[in-house]
Amino acid sequence: MMSKVTEVVEELVTPILTENGLELVEVEYVKEGKSWFLRIYIDKDNGVDIEECGMVSEKLSEKLDELDPIPHNYFLEVSSPGAERPLKKxxxxxxxxxxxxxxxxxxxxxxxxxxxxxxxxxxxxxxxxxxxxxxxxxxxxxxxxxxxxxxxxxxxx
Missing domain, CATH: 2.30.30.180 (Ribosome maturation factor RimP, C-terminal domain)
Structure with missing residues (x-):
């Protein structure tokens, strides 16, 4: 279930990021306590700002509402990976x-x-x-x- 969610979200967010010159670092779908969190980490060469995170969050939220791939409530967070960004690819x-x-x-x-x-x-x-x-x-x-x-x-x- 978790990997399916991250795959679907990756497919939805990638065109939004590409269109805006941003890069997907990681998609995380995790349960912390009683709450689920969908975290999208984005970046670009000179870093991302809060406006870019907000814009991606808004556009992705619309797509998620349309498709509704997640059957329960969750918190959507879009942010920079920070100074200690993961190395994956x-x-x-x-x-x-x-x-x-x-x-x-x-x-x-x-x-x-x-x-x-x-x-x-x-x-x-x-x-x-x-x-x-x-x-x-x-x-x-x-x-x-x-x-x-x-x-x-x-x-x-």
Whole structure:
């Protein structure tokens, strides 16, 4: 049910975003407590503002009212993914080369399952991250299919 909802919503919101020069980052349909939330995360190169989020929310809401793909009440939220935006698609990783990232893997690589460092390369199959362990820099190659989750990471210096 949840994946069906996210698929339908993705189909509905994509033309709205394309028409307005925006990009879909993620669709989330989750239950928190007794309430359901439909969250749409959007972005563009120089970030999105509240007016763009409002416009997408309004247009998507009209489409959802027409089709009514969700059988119960829910809250619709449209927002920017924020500074720690998730990395999901190939193009997300390509755009993140040179940036600080946080990656979790399904299984340990060099004895670790979590890595934070600079994404130095992505070739479609392997993500290369330079991490600092104490004072030494180390390059870790992570097979793309072993990534459980990845996001940009805010670096504190």
């Amino acid at each position: 190939d193009k997300d990783f390509q755009k993140a080369v040179g940036k600080n990232v946080y990656i979790k893997t399904y299984e340990p690589i060099d004895g670790e399952k979590a890595f934070e460092g600079t994404l130095t390369a992505f070739d479609g199959d392997t993500v290369t991250v330079e991490v600092t362990i104490k004072t030494r820099k180390k390059t870790i190659e992570i097979p793309f299919e072993k990534i459980a989750s990845a996001r940009l990471a805010v670096a504190f210096s």
